Amino acid sequence: MNELAINGGNKIKTTPFGTGRRFGFEEGKELLEALEQNTLFYHAGNKVKTFLNNFNELYGVKYSVAASSGTAAIHVALGVSGVTVGDEVITSPITDQGTLIGILYQNAIPVFADLDPNSYNLSPESVEEKITDRTKAIVVVHLAGNPVDMDPIMEIATKYRLKVIEDCAQSYMAKYEGKLVGTIGDYGCFSTNDFKHISTGDGGMVTINSNDEDDFKTAHAFADKNYQRFGTNVQRELNYLAPNYRMTELQGAVGIAQLKKLPFICEKRTKHGDEISMGIKDLKGIYSHKVNKNDTCTYWFYMFRIDEESFSCSRNEFAEALRAEGIPASAGYIPQVVYLNGLFQNKQAYINSHFPFELSSTVYKKGLCPEAEKILLTSIRIPVSEFYTDDDIRDIVNAIHKVTSYYQINKVKAN
Numbered sequence: 001m002n003e004l005a006i007n008g009g010n011k012i013k014t015t016p017f018g019t020g021r022r023f024g025f026e027e028g029k030e031l032l033e034a035l036e037q038n039t040l041f042y043h044a045g046n047k048v049k050t051f052l053n054n055f056n057e058l059y060g061v062k063y064s065v066a067a068s069s070g071t072a073a074i075h076v077a078l079g080v081s082g083v084t085v086g087d088e089v090i091t092s093p094i095t096d097q098g099t100l101i102g103i104l105y106q107n108a109i110p111v112f113a114d115l116d117p118n119s120y121n122l123s124p125e126s127v128e129e130k131i132t133d134r135t136k137a138i139v140v141v142h143l144a145g146n147p148v149d150m151d152p153i154m155e156i157a158t159k160y161r162l163k164v165i166e167d168c169a170q171s172y173m174a175k176y177e178g179k180l181v182g183t184i185g186d187y188g189c190f191s192t193n194d195f196k197h198i199s200t201g202d203g204g205m206v207t208i209n210s211n212d213e214d215d216f217k218t219a220h221a222f223a224d225k226n227y228q229r230f231g232t233n234v235q236r237e238l239n240y241l242a243p244n245y246r247m248t249e250l251q252g253a254v255g256i257a258q259l260k261k262l263p264f265i266c267e268k269r270t271k272h273g274d275e276i277s278m279g280i281k282d283l284k285g286i287y288s289h290k291v292n293k294n295d296t297c298t299y300w301f302y303m304f305r306i307d308e309e310s311f312s313c314s315r316n317e318f319a320e321a322l323r324a325e326g327i328p329a330s331a332g333y334i335p336q337v338v339y340l341n342g343l344f345q346n347k348q349a350y351i352n353s354h355f356p357f358e359l360s361s362t363v364y365k366k367g368l369c370p371e372a373e374k375i376l377l378t379s380i381r382i383p384v385s386e387f388y389t390d391d392d393i394r395d396i397v398n399a400i401h402k403v404t405s406y407y408q409i410n411k412v413k414a415n
Protein backbone atom coordinates (compact mmCIF):
# COMPACT_ATOMS: atom_id res chain seq x y z
CA MET A 1 0.00 0.00 0.00
CA ASN A 2 2.76 2.47 0.87
CA GLU A 3 4.86 1.64 -2.18
CA LEU A 4 4.33 4.43 -4.70
CA ALA A 5 2.63 3.45 -7.95
CA ILE A 6 5.56 5.05 -9.77
CA ASN A 7 7.79 2.40 -8.11
CA GLY A 8 5.43 -0.46 -8.94
CA GLY A 9 3.01 -0.19 -6.00
CA ASN A 10 -0.77 -0.08 -6.18
CA LYS A 11 -2.43 3.06 -7.49
CA ILE A 12 -4.64 5.12 -5.20
CA LYS A 13 -7.14 5.85 -7.95
CA THR A 14 -8.88 2.64 -9.01
CA THR A 15 -12.13 4.13 -10.33
CA PRO A 16 -12.57 6.66 -13.15
CA PHE A 17 -13.13 10.32 -12.22
CA GLY A 18 -16.73 11.50 -12.39
CA THR A 19 -17.68 13.04 -15.73
CA GLY A 20 -20.84 14.45 -17.22
CA ARG A 21 -22.35 16.31 -20.16
CA ARG A 22 -22.16 20.10 -20.13
CA PHE A 23 -24.76 20.54 -22.87
CA GLY A 24 -28.14 18.91 -23.17
CA PHE A 25 -31.69 19.32 -24.31
CA GLU A 26 -31.90 22.76 -22.65
CA GLU A 27 -29.20 24.20 -24.90
CA GLY A 28 -30.72 22.42 -27.92
CA LYS A 29 -34.12 23.97 -27.30
CA GLU A 30 -32.66 27.47 -26.99
CA LEU A 31 -30.62 27.01 -30.16
CA LEU A 32 -33.66 25.87 -32.12
CA GLU A 33 -35.60 28.90 -30.90
CA ALA A 34 -32.72 31.14 -31.96
CA LEU A 35 -32.82 29.69 -35.48
CA GLU A 36 -36.60 30.01 -35.63
CA GLN A 37 -36.21 33.78 -35.09
CA ASN A 38 -34.89 33.81 -38.67
CA THR A 39 -32.01 36.03 -37.57
CA LEU A 40 -28.81 35.36 -35.64
CA PHE A 41 -28.08 39.07 -35.13
CA TYR A 42 -28.12 40.15 -31.49
CA HIS A 43 -29.93 43.40 -32.07
CA ALA A 44 -32.76 41.80 -34.06
CA GLY A 45 -33.18 38.68 -31.91
CA ASN A 46 -33.88 38.04 -28.24
CA LYS A 47 -31.31 35.50 -27.13
CA VAL A 48 -28.31 37.73 -26.37
CA LYS A 49 -30.67 40.23 -24.73
CA THR A 50 -32.24 37.54 -22.53
CA PHE A 51 -28.83 36.10 -21.73
CA LEU A 52 -27.58 39.51 -20.56
CA ASN A 53 -30.77 40.22 -18.59
CA ASN A 54 -30.42 36.91 -16.78
CA PHE A 55 -26.73 37.53 -16.18
CA ASN A 56 -27.51 41.00 -14.79
CA GLU A 57 -30.10 39.52 -12.47
CA LEU A 58 -27.76 36.79 -11.24
CA TYR A 59 -25.03 39.36 -10.59
CA GLY A 60 -27.28 42.12 -9.30
CA VAL A 61 -25.96 44.65 -11.82
CA LYS A 62 -27.87 47.14 -13.94
CA TYR A 63 -25.78 47.08 -17.11
CA SER A 64 -23.61 44.61 -18.97
CA VAL A 65 -22.41 44.27 -22.55
CA ALA A 66 -21.90 41.09 -24.57
CA ALA A 67 -18.67 40.43 -26.44
CA SER A 68 -17.20 37.77 -28.70
CA SER A 69 -14.63 36.55 -26.14
CA GLY A 70 -13.14 37.25 -22.74
CA THR A 71 -10.20 38.91 -24.47
CA ALA A 72 -12.68 41.16 -26.29
CA ALA A 73 -14.53 41.92 -23.03
CA ILE A 74 -11.28 43.11 -21.41
CA HIS A 75 -10.43 45.20 -24.48
CA VAL A 76 -13.87 46.84 -24.30
CA ALA A 77 -13.35 47.71 -20.62
CA LEU A 78 -9.89 49.18 -21.36
CA GLY A 79 -11.21 51.14 -24.33
CA VAL A 80 -14.09 52.62 -22.36
CA SER A 81 -11.70 53.42 -19.50
CA GLY A 82 -9.86 55.67 -21.91
CA VAL A 83 -6.64 53.66 -21.75
CA THR A 84 -4.55 54.85 -24.67
CA VAL A 85 -1.11 55.37 -26.21
CA GLY A 86 1.73 55.20 -23.70
CA ASP A 87 -0.46 54.66 -20.64
CA GLU A 88 0.67 52.04 -18.15
CA VAL A 89 -1.66 49.30 -16.99
CA ILE A 90 -0.68 47.22 -13.97
CA THR A 91 -1.57 43.54 -14.06
CA SER A 92 -0.58 40.01 -13.04
CA PRO A 93 2.32 38.04 -14.56
CA ILE A 94 0.46 34.75 -14.12
CA THR A 95 -2.51 34.92 -16.45
CA ASP A 96 -3.87 34.06 -19.86
CA GLN A 97 -2.61 36.33 -22.64
CA GLY A 98 -6.23 37.47 -23.03
CA THR A 99 -5.59 39.79 -20.09
CA LEU A 100 -2.82 41.58 -22.01
CA ILE A 101 -4.00 41.70 -25.60
CA GLY A 102 -6.40 44.63 -25.13
CA ILE A 103 -3.76 46.62 -23.27
CA LEU A 104 -1.39 46.34 -26.21
CA TYR A 105 -4.10 46.96 -28.82
CA GLN A 106 -4.78 50.24 -27.02
CA ASN A 107 -1.02 50.85 -27.40
CA ALA A 108 -0.63 50.93 -23.64
CA ILE A 109 2.19 49.30 -21.67
CA PRO A 110 1.58 46.26 -19.44
CA VAL A 111 3.38 46.64 -16.10
CA PHE A 112 3.64 43.55 -13.93
CA ALA A 113 3.23 43.54 -10.16
CA ASP A 114 4.15 40.62 -7.94
CA LEU A 115 1.80 38.12 -6.35
CA ASP A 116 0.85 36.76 -2.97
CA PRO A 117 2.78 33.46 -2.60
CA ASN A 118 -0.22 31.28 -1.79
CA SER A 119 -3.31 32.94 -3.31
CA TYR A 120 -1.40 33.54 -6.58
CA ASN A 121 -3.18 36.91 -6.86
CA LEU A 122 -1.82 40.47 -7.11
CA SER A 123 -0.25 41.79 -3.94
CA PRO A 124 -1.67 45.29 -3.27
CA GLU A 125 1.72 46.44 -1.90
CA SER A 126 3.46 45.43 -5.11
CA VAL A 127 0.75 47.11 -7.19
CA GLU A 128 1.28 50.39 -5.33
CA GLU A 129 5.06 50.16 -5.84
CA LYS A 130 4.55 49.95 -9.61
CA ILE A 131 2.47 53.11 -9.91
CA THR A 132 3.99 55.97 -11.93
CA ASP A 133 2.46 59.15 -13.28
CA ARG A 134 1.65 57.21 -16.47
CA THR A 135 -0.43 54.55 -14.69
CA LYS A 136 -4.03 54.61 -15.91
CA ALA A 137 -5.59 51.33 -14.80
CA ILE A 138 -5.19 48.09 -12.88
CA VAL A 139 -6.40 44.82 -14.39
CA VAL A 140 -6.79 42.39 -11.49
CA VAL A 141 -7.01 38.69 -12.34
CA HIS A 142 -9.00 36.56 -9.90
CA LEU A 143 -6.89 33.51 -10.72
CA ALA A 144 -8.49 30.07 -10.64
CA GLY A 145 -11.73 31.39 -9.10
CA ASN A 146 -9.96 32.93 -6.11
CA PRO A 147 -10.85 36.55 -5.25
CA VAL A 148 -8.10 39.16 -5.24
CA ASP A 149 -7.86 41.18 -2.01
CA MET A 150 -10.01 43.98 -3.45
CA ASP A 151 -10.38 46.50 -0.60
CA PRO A 152 -6.73 47.62 -0.66
CA ILE A 153 -6.76 47.58 -4.48
CA MET A 154 -9.81 49.87 -4.54
CA GLU A 155 -8.17 52.18 -1.98
CA ILE A 156 -5.06 52.44 -4.16
CA ALA A 157 -7.25 53.13 -7.20
CA THR A 158 -9.09 55.92 -5.41
CA LYS A 159 -5.84 57.41 -4.11
CA TYR A 160 -4.18 57.51 -7.56
CA ARG A 161 -7.42 57.94 -9.59
CA LEU A 162 -7.05 54.70 -11.53
CA LYS A 163 -9.65 52.52 -13.23
CA VAL A 164 -10.00 48.96 -11.96
CA ILE A 165 -10.90 46.21 -14.40
CA GLU A 166 -11.60 42.78 -12.95
CA ASP A 167 -10.63 39.79 -15.13
CA CYS A 168 -13.22 37.24 -13.98
CA ALA A 169 -12.66 34.75 -16.79
CA GLN A 170 -11.78 32.06 -14.23
CA SER A 171 -13.91 33.28 -11.33
CA TYR A 172 -17.65 33.00 -11.89
CA MET A 173 -19.68 33.45 -8.68
CA ALA A 174 -16.54 33.91 -6.59
CA LYS A 175 -17.12 36.22 -3.64
CA TYR A 176 -14.84 38.75 -1.96
CA GLU A 177 -16.10 39.55 1.54
CA GLY A 178 -19.52 38.33 0.39
CA LYS A 179 -19.53 40.47 -2.78
CA LEU A 180 -19.47 38.85 -6.22
CA VAL A 181 -16.19 39.52 -8.01
CA GLY A 182 -16.84 41.44 -11.20
CA THR A 183 -19.10 43.90 -9.35
CA ILE A 184 -16.40 45.62 -7.28
CA GLY A 185 -14.12 47.41 -9.76
CA ASP A 186 -15.25 49.75 -12.57
CA TYR A 187 -15.75 46.85 -14.98
CA GLY A 188 -15.94 43.07 -14.59
CA CYS A 189 -14.94 40.92 -17.57
CA PHE A 190 -16.05 37.33 -18.14
CA SER A 191 -15.30 34.65 -20.72
CA THR A 192 -17.53 31.86 -22.00
CA ASN A 193 -14.83 30.11 -24.00
CA ASP A 194 -15.08 26.33 -23.96
CA PHE A 195 -12.71 25.85 -21.02
CA LYS A 196 -14.46 28.09 -18.49
CA HIS A 197 -17.10 27.28 -15.85
CA ILE A 198 -19.75 27.79 -18.56
CA SER A 199 -19.30 27.69 -22.32
CA THR A 200 -20.94 29.24 -25.36
CA GLY A 201 -18.06 28.01 -27.54
CA ASP A 202 -16.60 31.50 -27.33
CA GLY A 203 -17.99 34.70 -25.86
CA GLY A 204 -17.65 37.27 -23.11
CA MET A 205 -19.46 39.79 -20.95
CA VAL A 206 -18.53 43.12 -19.36
CA THR A 207 -20.35 44.51 -16.34
CA ILE A 208 -20.60 48.32 -16.14
CA ASN A 209 -20.41 48.96 -12.42
CA SER A 210 -20.72 52.74 -12.52
CA ASN A 211 -24.44 52.20 -13.27
CA ASP A 212 -23.99 55.16 -15.60
CA GLU A 213 -26.06 55.02 -18.77
CA ASP A 214 -23.53 56.90 -20.91
CA ASP A 215 -20.76 54.60 -19.73
CA PHE A 216 -22.93 51.62 -20.69
CA LYS A 217 -23.74 53.06 -24.11
CA THR A 218 -20.07 53.76 -24.84
CA ALA A 219 -19.14 50.20 -23.86
CA HIS A 220 -21.98 48.82 -25.96
CA ALA A 221 -20.86 50.78 -29.01
CA PHE A 222 -17.21 49.86 -28.39
CA ALA A 223 -18.09 46.20 -28.95
CA ASP A 224 -20.08 46.94 -32.12
CA LYS A 225 -17.97 49.03 -34.52
CA ASN A 226 -19.41 52.15 -32.89
CA TYR A 227 -22.94 51.37 -33.89
CA GLN A 228 -25.24 52.77 -31.21
CA ARG A 229 -28.18 50.39 -31.24
CA PHE A 230 -30.73 50.99 -28.53
CA GLY A 231 -34.32 49.92 -29.16
CA THR A 232 -35.42 51.24 -32.54
CA ASN A 233 -32.86 54.02 -32.36
CA VAL A 234 -29.78 53.05 -34.38
CA GLN A 235 -26.94 55.46 -35.11
CA ARG A 236 -23.61 54.75 -36.73
CA GLU A 237 -21.70 57.92 -36.14
CA LEU A 238 -17.99 57.17 -35.87
CA ASN A 239 -16.66 59.13 -32.92
CA TYR A 240 -13.68 56.89 -32.18
CA LEU A 241 -12.18 53.54 -33.17
CA ALA A 242 -14.15 50.46 -32.07
CA PRO A 243 -13.75 46.82 -33.12
CA ASN A 244 -16.48 44.30 -33.97
CA TYR A 245 -16.79 42.13 -30.88
CA ARG A 246 -20.44 41.16 -31.28
CA MET A 247 -21.93 38.04 -29.74
CA THR A 248 -24.29 36.06 -31.98
CA GLU A 249 -27.73 34.73 -31.09
CA LEU A 250 -26.34 31.17 -31.13
CA GLN A 251 -23.93 32.03 -28.31
CA GLY A 252 -26.66 33.92 -26.43
CA ALA A 253 -29.01 30.93 -26.74
CA VAL A 254 -26.48 28.47 -25.31
CA GLY A 255 -25.58 31.04 -22.66
CA ILE A 256 -29.17 31.21 -21.39
CA ALA A 257 -29.18 27.47 -20.69
CA GLN A 258 -25.61 27.47 -19.32
CA LEU A 259 -26.32 30.30 -16.85
CA LYS A 260 -29.01 28.17 -15.21
CA LYS A 261 -26.37 25.55 -14.45
CA LEU A 262 -23.82 28.05 -13.18
CA PRO A 263 -24.83 28.11 -9.47
CA PHE A 264 -24.65 24.31 -9.27
CA ILE A 265 -21.31 24.22 -11.09
CA CYS A 266 -19.79 26.82 -8.78
CA GLU A 267 -21.16 25.34 -5.55
CA LYS A 268 -19.72 21.95 -6.42
CA ARG A 269 -16.34 23.37 -7.33
CA THR A 270 -16.18 25.40 -4.12
CA LYS A 271 -17.00 22.29 -2.09
CA HIS A 272 -14.45 20.12 -3.89
CA GLY A 273 -11.61 22.64 -3.73
CA ASP A 274 -12.19 23.51 -0.08
CA GLU A 275 -12.25 19.80 0.77
CA ILE A 276 -8.88 19.27 -0.88
CA SER A 277 -7.50 22.16 1.20
CA MET A 278 -8.98 20.71 4.40
CA GLY A 279 -7.48 17.32 3.55
CA ILE A 280 -3.91 18.54 2.98
CA LYS A 281 -3.63 21.59 5.25
CA ASP A 282 -1.63 19.84 7.98
CA LEU A 283 0.91 18.22 5.66
CA LYS A 284 4.45 19.43 6.29
CA GLY A 285 6.06 21.08 3.29
CA ILE A 286 2.75 21.48 1.47
CA TYR A 287 1.03 24.87 1.07
CA SER A 288 -2.62 24.57 0.13
CA HIS A 289 -4.43 26.98 -2.24
CA LYS A 290 -4.96 30.02 -0.01
CA VAL A 291 -8.43 31.57 0.03
CA ASN A 292 -9.00 34.53 2.37
CA LYS A 293 -11.26 33.82 5.34
CA ASN A 294 -14.39 35.67 4.22
CA ASP A 295 -14.08 34.75 0.54
CA THR A 296 -15.56 32.08 -1.71
CA CYS A 297 -13.31 30.48 -4.33
CA THR A 298 -15.00 28.65 -7.21
CA TYR A 299 -11.84 26.75 -8.22
CA TRP A 300 -11.34 26.81 -11.95
CA PHE A 301 -8.43 24.58 -10.91
CA TYR A 302 -6.77 23.64 -7.63
CA MET A 303 -3.12 24.51 -7.11
CA PHE A 304 -0.87 23.82 -4.14
CA ARG A 305 2.83 24.50 -3.63
CA ILE A 306 5.56 22.32 -2.23
CA ASP A 307 8.58 23.42 -0.25
CA GLU A 308 11.26 21.59 -2.22
CA GLU A 309 13.60 21.67 0.81
CA SER A 310 11.17 19.42 2.67
CA PHE A 311 11.25 16.69 0.02
CA SER A 312 13.79 14.33 -1.45
CA CYS A 313 12.14 14.76 -4.87
CA SER A 314 11.73 17.71 -7.22
CA ARG A 315 8.40 19.38 -7.88
CA ASN A 316 8.23 17.62 -11.27
CA GLU A 317 8.89 14.23 -9.68
CA PHE A 318 6.18 14.93 -7.09
CA ALA A 319 3.67 15.68 -9.88
CA GLU A 320 4.78 12.61 -11.81
CA ALA A 321 4.28 10.42 -8.74
CA LEU A 322 0.75 11.82 -8.36
CA ARG A 323 0.01 11.05 -12.00
CA ALA A 324 1.22 7.49 -11.46
CA GLU A 325 -1.28 7.25 -8.57
CA GLY A 326 -3.99 8.13 -11.12
CA ILE A 327 -4.35 11.83 -10.25
CA PRO A 328 -4.06 14.14 -13.30
CA ALA A 329 -1.58 16.55 -11.68
CA SER A 330 0.58 18.91 -13.70
CA ALA A 331 3.59 20.98 -12.83
CA GLY A 332 2.61 24.66 -12.45
CA TYR A 333 0.09 26.52 -14.58
CA ILE A 334 1.57 28.44 -17.51
CA PRO A 335 5.13 27.50 -18.59
CA GLN A 336 6.62 30.84 -17.48
CA VAL A 337 5.52 34.26 -16.22
CA VAL A 338 4.08 36.15 -19.16
CA TYR A 339 6.81 38.81 -19.33
CA LEU A 340 9.42 36.14 -20.16
CA ASN A 341 7.65 35.46 -23.48
CA GLY A 342 9.25 36.69 -26.70
CA LEU A 343 6.66 39.45 -27.08
CA PHE A 344 8.02 41.19 -23.96
CA GLN A 345 11.65 40.04 -24.19
CA ASN A 346 11.89 41.40 -27.74
CA LYS A 347 9.44 44.23 -27.04
CA GLN A 348 7.57 43.33 -30.17
CA ALA A 349 3.78 43.56 -29.97
CA TYR A 350 3.40 44.29 -33.68
CA ILE A 351 5.41 42.44 -36.29
CA ASN A 352 8.30 44.67 -37.47
CA SER A 353 7.74 47.27 -34.75
CA HIS A 354 8.71 48.06 -31.15
CA PHE A 355 5.71 50.30 -30.66
CA PRO A 356 4.36 51.03 -28.03
CA PHE A 357 7.22 49.66 -25.88
CA GLU A 358 9.59 52.33 -27.23
CA LEU A 359 7.44 54.92 -25.43
CA SER A 360 8.27 53.42 -22.06
CA SER A 361 11.31 52.53 -19.99
CA THR A 362 9.57 49.50 -18.48
CA VAL A 363 11.86 46.47 -18.28
CA TYR A 364 10.78 42.83 -18.46
CA LYS A 365 13.77 40.97 -17.07
CA LYS A 366 13.91 37.68 -15.20
CA GLY A 367 13.52 38.36 -11.49
CA LEU A 368 11.05 41.21 -12.04
CA CYS A 369 8.35 39.44 -10.00
CA PRO A 370 10.29 36.90 -7.92
CA GLU A 371 7.30 35.46 -6.07
CA ALA A 372 5.36 34.87 -9.28
CA GLU A 373 8.38 33.13 -10.81
CA LYS A 374 8.74 30.94 -7.71
CA ILE A 375 5.05 30.03 -7.75
CA LEU A 376 5.35 28.60 -11.24
CA LEU A 377 8.42 26.55 -10.26
CA THR A 378 7.00 25.02 -7.08
CA SER A 379 3.27 24.58 -7.72
CA ILE A 380 1.26 21.52 -8.66
CA ARG A 381 -2.10 21.93 -10.37
CA ILE A 382 -5.00 19.52 -10.20
CA PRO A 383 -8.06 19.98 -12.39
CA VAL A 384 -11.39 20.41 -10.60
CA SER A 385 -14.74 19.45 -12.11
CA GLU A 386 -18.30 19.85 -10.90
CA PHE A 387 -18.74 16.21 -11.91
CA TYR A 388 -16.15 14.86 -9.48
CA THR A 389 -17.55 12.64 -6.73
CA ASP A 390 -16.70 12.59 -3.02
CA ASP A 391 -14.59 9.49 -3.74
CA ASP A 392 -12.59 11.44 -6.33
CA ILE A 393 -11.78 14.14 -3.79
CA ARG A 394 -10.86 11.53 -1.17
CA ASP A 395 -8.51 9.85 -3.68
CA ILE A 396 -6.86 13.18 -4.59
CA VAL A 397 -6.25 13.90 -0.89
CA ASN A 398 -5.00 10.36 -0.19
CA ALA A 399 -2.63 10.46 -3.15
CA ILE A 400 -1.11 13.75 -1.97
CA HIS A 401 -0.69 12.23 1.51
CA LYS A 402 0.93 9.10 0.11
CA VAL A 403 3.40 10.93 -2.12
CA THR A 404 4.16 13.45 0.64
CA SER A 405 4.99 10.84 3.24
CA TYR A 406 7.16 8.89 0.82
CA TYR A 407 9.36 11.82 -0.20
CA GLN A 408 9.30 13.82 3.03
CA ILE A 409 12.69 14.36 4.65
CA ASN A 410 13.22 14.50 8.44
CA LYS A 411 9.92 12.79 9.14
CA VAL A 412 11.03 11.79 12.64
CA LYS A 413 12.42 15.19 13.49
CA ALA A 414 9.04 16.81 12.81
CA ASN A 415 8.14 19.66 15.17
Ligand SMILES: *Cc1c(COP(=O)(O)O)cnc(C)c1O
Nearest residue numbers: 069070071096098099169191193
Ligand atom coordinates in the same frame (compact mmCIF):
# COMPACT_ATOMS: atom_id res chain seq x y z
C1 LIG B 1 -9.72 32.55 -20.61
C2 LIG B 1 -9.12 33.76 -20.06
C3 LIG B 1 -9.13 34.99 -20.74
C4 LIG B 1 -9.56 35.15 -22.16
O1 LIG B 1 -10.77 34.63 -22.50
P1 LIG B 1 -11.08 34.21 -24.03
O2 LIG B 1 -12.55 34.07 -24.01
O3 LIG B 1 -10.35 32.95 -24.29
O4 LIG B 1 -10.63 35.33 -24.89
C5 LIG B 1 -8.64 36.12 -20.09
N1 LIG B 1 -8.14 36.04 -18.86
C6 LIG B 1 -8.08 34.89 -18.18
C7 LIG B 1 -7.50 34.89 -16.81
C8 LIG B 1 -8.55 33.70 -18.76
O5 LIG B 1 -8.47 32.55 -18.08
